[in-house]
Amino acid sequence: MLTRLAPTLVAAGIALRLWQFFARSALWTDEATIANNIVDRSLKELITAPLGHNQAAPVGFLFIEKLAAMTLGPNELALRAYPLLSSILALVLLWRVAKRLLPAPSIPIVLAPFAFAPLLIFHAAEVKQYSSDVAISIALLLVALEASDVDAIEPLPTWRIALAAATGALAVWLSQPAVLVVAGLGVALAIGALGARGQRRARQRTELAFIVGVWAVSALAATIVSLHHLTPNAHRFMSTFWSDGFWPLSLRHPSSVAWPVAHTALLLGSQLGLPTSIGLACALLAAVGIVATWRSAWRTSLVLVMPLVIALGASAAALYPFAERLALFLVPSLLLLAAIGVAEIAASVRLKSGASVVMAMATIFVLVVEAQALYAAPPVYRREEITPAIAYLRRASRAPDASYIYYGAEPAYAFYNARDALPARATMGGCHRGDSNAYLAELDRFRGRSRVWLLFAHELPRLHEREMMLTHLDSLGTKRDSMTVKGRDASGNATYVRLYLYDLAASPPIDSTVARATPDSPSGMIEPRLQCSPPGE
Missing domain, CATH: 3.40.50 (Rossmann fold)
Structure with missing residues (x-):
């Protein structure tokens, strides 16, 4: 039964996103501010000059949004079409990654929160880049998982190498946190290549070096352009507004070491519509998942964990906040690790059919919790119906x-x-x-x-x-x-x-x-x- 639940969850998640989209709620203030920039400026101004009203968005996102407005008209549906497609793609890609990493009974534990989280449904019909951030992070994760299989006997086809390099190179222009993701995945692939064995070791290292090199060059260029797109006023304002998302790491205050766990719990709770206590449980299960994957497939563990490590490092350096919607791109990896943690605990149960019972109970619990969140805040969301x-x-x-x-x-x-x-x-x-x-x-x-x-x-x-x-x-x-x-x-x-x-x-x-x-x-x-x-x- 659990194995047949996954496609139902994906279909339900897509239906909820379409419901929110076609309800055509009014643009709220943050949406309207970025929409005014998109509609009122020429395409050249939009991608070469800093945005007005202290806004920030990746140039690729702005380019797609401008084309949508020019083609379909400057209205809510046109401007929200790309976020909607991104959110649906994210759900489908997460299902594919989950099938690659998890036993079938564990997959609903990942898909249910992702499909039913009210905020994810809302972001699917919002003129902001958060849905595309998530979709791009999952796409990069899938690319890295396939590229990290350095023990494979057959060499990677040239087209797959080119596709992997192009995906990362394009991603950083469509999503600002994708720079953190490709940095983390690049480190993971490099470490994995150093540990390669077998006859193809030299060629595999060359392939991965090419992929990571292309990513690095594109990420550097995208970062320079993004900084040019951000005025000093906007940078100061955003640094102040998101100051709670910067990790106050200090050797003088050992308690600051607990900050990542607490804020990971807050991230999962706030973005998935869960109580913080359940968010903390998910964070701890993700820690179990990290240990489990390290023991069984350490390269996979690195691919899942290194973007999180880089994001925390950027937070400690006050370069990028680890908070709320800006860190939403990390939620898929955390959910996957938490599901791996649940599967690991279930496998440790020695009673007859114990693992199946644990998985069934975990799935039911997740479904009930997400149903409660959706019942408390059902679509359609009308943030500011002006x-x-x-x-x-x-x-x-x-x-x-x-x-x-x-x-x-x-x-x-x-x-x-x-x-x-x-x-x-x-x-x-x-x-x-x-x-x-x-x-x-x-x-x-x-x-x-x-x-x-x-x-x-x-x-x-x-x-x-x-x-x-x-x-x-x-x-x-x-x-x-x-x-x-x-x-x-x-x-x-x-x-x-x-x-x-x-x-x-x-x-x-x-x-x-x-x-x-x-x-x-x-x-x-x-x-x-x-x-x-x-x-x-």
Whole structure:
């Protein structure tokens, strides 16, 4: 029964991704920001100049997205087509790798979390590179597993050598973390080649040296281009925002050695929709899998582990964060190692049919846990469903109206307004976290206006900025209309887009030079990672 479960899981995972895709949820802020870069720039500008609004993405991803927008139109389905295909490909490739490495009863332990994880379903229909990061990492893993079989009697066909070299060379242009993956796999293949035995040893080393050499040259070039694509402001902002993902390795603090285990548990838990305790259990099972593969097939162990080692090294050097969606590309290898760990434990059971019972129990447990995660946060995920609010604003607004777009809503508003302009003149609000007076000064510009619309999305609830702004408006005039669009993210949390209409005609304009007595809001002290991003360059 377990052997027949794998294709069902793959089919179910594909169906869930298609459901999310064709639901056509609105672009949320992060998506819209990258989508605006893709749609508004020429192909040459997109791949040669730094992105606006402190964004970062691999040039290959941007190239494919631009072609999709030019061919199919600048809409959600066109921009999300490549992430969708990448997510489906990742699921199929993971099944193939699992069949290569695992006994058939263990395969569902890998496929179930990957097929049903809410975040993976969400990323399949998101204009971001996370799905392609995962698909590319699995493709590279498959290439390395085939190339690492240095004890094979028959030589690798020339076309397979060329394909392996080309796959890695192309991957680093399509995925930024692929540079870490090819670095790890290159080390694994090099070590494996040094331990080669038999008559073909010299030729095998030459073949692998060619493959790894091509990877290295392409990775170096891609890294240089990626750094050129990142402005100093964007680099500082991202380093601060993702600072929790940098391993604080220190000989003075031995406890920092436990950081990789804890953050691997957090990674698996957060990205697969699991409690952190189960994420920790998966991390420990992966450790068992590392030991098991080292004993039985040490080259395979290196292929599975070295990208993780390189990623941790990059994290310790503050070069690339080991955190959340940016480390999602490591999840397939960790799942494979955890499944190997389960199979190893099952094989150690000496009772009659004990191994089969253990595997069945493990599979049932994984299915139940993932079913609970999916039940708690089922598709369709609508992170920031701004389009109904914009549609209402389009119907209800008049040409003389004014509108204020909260800074969190600006990217999505800009994307949809560019496709179908609204009659009301819009003022884009600035990000002034910790400075409530700056927000109030923006709102005071609308004093004396009888119809002022305000659109809010992508708020940070703990800062209470919207509440502070509405309290000020209530003191100046009268709320005439409002609308709330409720959504839900892949973690099951409710999300909101809010639209308001205020009459401020009774409130006369004030001298902007008059000092304010309004105290700062509770957002006055903002932790560094939540500071407003610097202006795009």
